[in-house]
Amino acid sequence: MNTKSEFAVPTLKEYPQIPVIQIGAMSHSKPFVAKAEHQQPLGFPGELVDDWQQVALRKMEELLGKYRALPVFLDSCVKCGACTDKCHYFLGTADPKNMPVARQDLLRNVYRRYFTFAGKHFPRLVGAIDLTEEVLEDWYRYYHQCSECRRCSVYCPFGIDTAEITMAGREILASVGVGQKYANEIIGKVHKLGNNLGLPGPAMINTLEGLEEEIEEDIGVAVKLPLDQAQADVLLVTPSADFFAEPHVDGLIGYAKVFHQAGISWTLSSYASEAANFGIFIGNYENMQKVAQRIRDAALELGVKRIVVGECGHAWRVAYSFWNTLIGPFDFLDPNYPVPQHVCEMTYDLIQRGALQFDRERNDDKVVTFHDSCNVSRASRMGNIPGGQFVIPRALIKAACNHFYDMAPETIHEHTFCCGGGGGLLTDDLLELRVKGSVPRMEAFKRVVEDHGVTHMAAICAICKSQFAKVFPYFEFEMDAIVSVHQLVGDALQLGVER
């Protein structure tokens, strides 16, 4: 197991503790800067522009006028401190600039200096500061130590959502020429090829055919994974990780089995082969819209009646909360189904209607817990009632497994901790941050492992799954202890039985 590393891996504590602040503890952490070739296709300058200060301030002014959240959040914070111990990156690193309010202050102090009366005339008094190169560097460092998970916004008396501030910070950074390589490169790939991995159509055909063979060998049933099938009822849009990586691909097989058993005609699209939308991570409306537009176009082109979205956290946020605004209205789709529909909602609905039967015993080798992904929990919904996003995935797991235990209540549902790799930080140049940021989740996991003998953590987010597969070994858990919810569903689903 690879647990050797350049940094000290934190030890998991029995009970969560709020660390004493250590100034500068993570000031060395920053992701690779985007090269010109990653910046320009997204409409950003290739390198730091000469008059970056003016450009940054103009951008800030523009954003202040575009997004109500920004001036409201920047003006309203009373420094009450309720958010200071809520961020997993602060809990894992002790760097005070990873406290949500301090992260906001990086932008707020500059906002005050240039845009408010108090900051213009009494900067010292209110802590306003000039926009210097040092500040720009701090922005780059610490706006890439926030996974935009919104945990802090749950506890803030004004709902101040640091994710919005981070997005604005990143947008300003990108527009003066210092974007983040990982996110911007990926967005470029989607614009060009339709998915984050840069998989071209022929590669997808190969992969899907391979999977079909694998399933048939495995269980002797010809479960199909159709691609670009015009007039199918359902277009499935799923994160491209589902096409090849473990444990994601087992989730995709799970969806296929559900479609098969329910007798729903469905298809994937080679043009819109990505549910993820990193446009949200860099806070850029235009790029987010452009990425999403491919999905509307594909749905129209294929003539489908419904759109179902696979397991992915931020993708579900964009789909559920933003699609209707960005690429709606969806008047060409069947109004009897929610648009878009989460694959968990679909499966849940089929179970409610008695269309699916399960052999739970097939999952008896597993004791399962569920990780609520941040964007699903705090930025979207499933089903008809608030909080349906907590009920439905658990109902699926319980339908497919005999042994399920939740983690501690203060670490699930709306209080859930980020996996540590969300928000465009799932890159190896941020590995230390990812490992440390996962600590609160790891501690909660460790407790159910010890108390209930939990063996597996199920998740419904491609980023969470990749992140856990990567960080589990650092804490002496098995890399494959992370599974897709639809893997559990697919494994226990009875295929070919009378419906």
Add this chain to the structure above:
Amino acid sequence: MSVVYGILLYGVAAVLLCGVGYRVVRYWRTSAPLKIPTTPAPVTRGGVVLRMFREVVFFESLFKGSKWTWLFGWIFHFALLLVLLRHLRYFIDPVWGWVEWMQPAGVYAGYGMVFGLAGLWARRLMVDRIRYISAPSDHLMLVLLLAIAGTGLLMKYVLHTDIVALKLFFLGLLSFDWQPLPTDPILLLHLFLIIVLALIFPFSKLLHAPGLFFSPSRNQADNPRERRYAPGAPTR
């Protein structure tokens, strides 16, 4: 002195109204291009009103966030409300029955304010995380409020002032028929501190009061699929 304070009070009322009004109009005019309620969120407007009510009256989110800060913060705000209501008696004639009735509560609330503020300040000084995020203005704001509460209590118990004359002064201000203001230093200090507070209001974090109502993460209904939210692409 009466003239100076009269002019100051008129001026400060104008700054307060215009300053806060300007902010509110600016918030109002700025678009909220996307649905970003922090979920689980109410799915109807009615539900949102209820959520807001719980935030404004009970500080629901803060309660989830930090019990101590909630306790001190809530006591301070509630006490402040009672104290303000108690002060109504200086501005209306005849005094409404319920204002008369709640006078004792208003007095106790004066202590409540001091207690809450002291607790908040203690946290600001003692918890390393909160000390780190505090600017000088954050401390001074508490000092100012403490001084206002303190001078108020002093007048009530130690250095009485001529409240009948004071009331005539305020009623005069309201009806533009100026009357003399009692000149006890403690009263002048109390009033001066309040003027300072009101002046700072529109330019400081005290904007959290109107800000809360404009917070998209709290005031939006979670219904993007049911109703298309289409404010248009963000423009200025």
